[in-house]
Amino acid sequence: MSRFAIIGAGHAGTLAAAGLMNLGHEVTFYSDRTAQSILDDGPPTGIAYLFNQSVEAERRMGVDTFEDRAPAGDGIHLFFLPKTGTQLVQVGAPLEGHTGYAVDVRLKSANRLEQLEKGGAKVVVQPVDPDRLDEIAAANDLTLVSTGRGPTAELFERNPVRSVYDAPQRHLGMLLFTGVALDGTAFPNRLPGLTPVAFNFYGDVGEFFYVPFYHKTAGPCWSLLFEAKANGPLDRFRDIGSRDEMFATCRQLLQEFAPWDWESMKTMEPIADDPHSWLRGQFPPTVRAPVGRTSSGHLVMSLGDTSYAFDPVGGQGANCGSRQAASYVDAIALRPEGPFDEAWMLETAESFHEAHGGPAYEFNNVLLEPLDAAGKLAIISAFSDPAMAAAFFQSFDEPHRYFPWLKDRVAGKEFVSQVTGRPWWTVYGRGMARIARGQLRQKVRGRHFVYDDAV
Secondary structure: OEEEEEEEEOOOHHHHHHHHHOOOEEEEEOOOOOOHHHHHOOOOOOEEOOOOHHHHHHHHHHHOOOOOOOOEOOOOOOOOEOOOOOOOOOEEOOOOHHHHEOOOHHHHHHHHHHHHHHOOEEEEEEEOHHHHHHHHHOOOOEEEEEEOOOOOOOHHHHHHHOOOOOOOOOOOEEEEOOOOOOOOOOOOOOOOOOOEEEEEEEOEEEEEEEEEEEEOOOEEEEEEEEEEEEOOOOOOOOOOOOOHHHHHHHHHHHHOOOOOHHHHHHEEEEEOOOOOEEEEEEEOOOOEEEEOOOOOOOOOOOHHHHEEEEEHOOOHHHHHHHHHHHHHHHHHOOOOOOOOOOOHHHHHHHHHHHHHHHHHHHHHHHOOOOOOOHHHOOOOOOOOOOHHHHHHHHHHOOOOHHOOOOHHHHHHHHHHHHHHOOOOHHHHHHHHHHHHHHHHHHHHOOOOOOOOOOO
């Protein structure tokens, strides 16, 4: 068996460590905090909703998925406004075999650190700077760096072609809250009977969405994430300094920008025993090189947020990290004695990028931009036809399925016909007719998206 070191106690690092330990390898895991400190002393690192295939990756790695306790996000629903005030499209679909769960990463990390210690891995609680990483890499057959940001992550060069963006695309505000039902009754205007991941997209100001969530102490609850375009009317999070400020700001924004959801959200309450149940920030989406070199020339390999830093708009970050960790463990299982040299690292990383990391990143970037002609065809056709809606939303679990039809209008037309069994123009035309009726309704009644009209 081989010796492995993993740096970083987040989602991907802990999963890879557990998977390698369960294969019988010698694993040393480095965390800058104890399990109890991770659980008690900091905010969640994001929503981390995992679709079914990512949950399956966790099962294979032998960790607790919490799916017997966490509320299932069993559908996706979207309200789309090309600009604030213009209520255009509402569309949704059940996830069926792609259903997933969002579990507090603080809870997962703490749980897995305890599992590692009980299972025979060595857990070292200490900060790891580049000099210490040099020593660690010298002593192990392979060292995986999953710290996300900071000096160790900077050993891996940013890929300027794959990264696309060199600046943050959204200013983020996240809140966890209770007080809203999780039994399929919360959103009678969004897939009634289901507990969906529920999006509001505005072409001019940004996005926000609700996700069923499992909190470390409160258990089943909800998360809310705002994605504000810089200096727009949603961009109100930069100076927030407490949970209560975040809670008040989120409530105000919901009343202003989503009156169709307010009847559902007006009973929301902050999580009383967790002052850290919120988050704000910004960062540029980034793809980094899979291989870095320490000061003495030892090779180290990137993992998770160190490899791919996703904007959360498409819910791909934690999913990518889970699958990357499992993919790397699977590759090691085929070559348990190594060597894990640069050629192996590059081949393993590129294979994952082609299969999942690249499509996930491209899909996520599509959601950050205004809809192009192919995107409009897809959304309007999904508005028209349930089969197309299911194909669109269930592909969140398998982002490679979005291409080429989400970026190529000719391929999109073929895809719509294939999925619906009807000529694409009839599906698209029906969607356009529904949009026209909605616009008339908004003109006459003052709004199209109403609380008692479900999709």
